[in-house]
Amino acid sequence: xxxxxxxxxxxxxxxxxxxxxxxxxxxxxxxxxxxxxxxxxxxxxxxxxxxxxxxxxxxxxxxxxxxxxxxxxxxxxxxxxxxxxxxxxxxxxxxxxxxxxxxxxxxxxxxxxxx
Amino acid sequence: xxxxxxxxxxxxxxxxxxxxxxxxxxxxxxxxxxxxxxxxxxxxxxxxxxxxxxxxxxxxxxxxxxxxxxxxxxxxxxxxxxxxxxxxxxxxxxxxxxxxxxxxxxxxxxxxx
Numbered sequence: 001x002x003x004x005x006x007x008x009x010x011x012x013x014x015x016x017x018x019x020x021x022x023x024x025x026x027x028x029x030x031x032x033x034x035x036x037x038x039x040x041x042x043x044x045x046x047x048x049x050x051x052x053x054x055x056x057x058x059x060x061x062x063x064x065x066x067x068x069x070x071x072x073x074x075x076x077x078x079x080x081x082x083x084x085x086x087x088x089x090x091x092x093x094x095x096x097x098x099x100x101x102x103x104x105x106x107x108x109x110x111x112x113x114x115x
Numbered sequence: 116x117x118x119x120x121x122x123x124x125x126x127x128x129x130x131x132x133x134x135x136x137x138x139x140x141x142x143x144x145x146x147x148x149x150x151x152x153x154x155x156x157x158x159x160x161x162x163x164x165x166x167x168x169x170x171x172x173x174x175x176x177x178x179x180x181x182x183x184x185x186x187x188x189x190x191x192x193x194x195x196x197x198x199x200x201x202x203x204x205x206x207x208x209x210x211x212x213x214x215x216x217x218x219x220x221x222x223x224x225x226x227x228x
Binding site: 004031033035040041042043044045048055056058091093095098099100101102103104105106107108109 | 147149151156157158159160161164166205207209210211212213214215216217218219220221
């Protein structure tokens with residue numbers, strides 16, 4: 001399967017714990033995006049990478065969130081000191097460059113539940 | 116700021132009938148518009164996009180969308196609905212050169228036999 005993969009698919013954690021999600025994009029795609037989707041809403045943009053450079057961060061990405069894409073391949077999204085409001089589906093997508101022209105391919109998402 | 120609106124939370128259609136899922140947009144500059152579909156417990160799947168050119172765009176699974184600049188609309192259509200088309204549909208606009216997508220709230224399509 002050469003699509004976008006995400007791991008884990010589900011994560012349940014207690015408030016205050018740290019969590020890390022991984023995204024493996026389509027190999028030839030140099031753009032990688034993270035989105036967050038809550039129930040009844042469309043996905044909301046969090047951040048994006050062009051190769052290994054993180055070029056844009058949404059105001060939704062608080063200081064507790066950090067993302068990396070070492071070597072321009074897979075990416076990780078870490079949430080520190082999780083809060084109940086962080087419960088959501090976290091989606092990763094990748095595309096060719098320039099990003100506004102090409103469609104994004106989405107992974108299945110990581111569903112985070114903070115108890 | 117770029118935005119899209121999907122005025123209908125749900126659309127109900129009988130199988131075999133034509134379907135339309137509505138989307139209007141607000142952008143500064145050229146609109147780059149997309150439709151995605153989301154099935155339960157699955158990721159978003161790309162259906163079609165409008166970048167430039169013909170106002171009628173054809174996409175996957177028999178779907179098409181009509182770009183209307185004067186009405187700032189990009190409605191999704193299909194001539195004959197299938198029960199398997201039942202899903203959540205999202206309209207999106209590109210947020211600019213960075214390419215992040217700005218999504219509508221989604222429209223739940225229900226196709227009954």
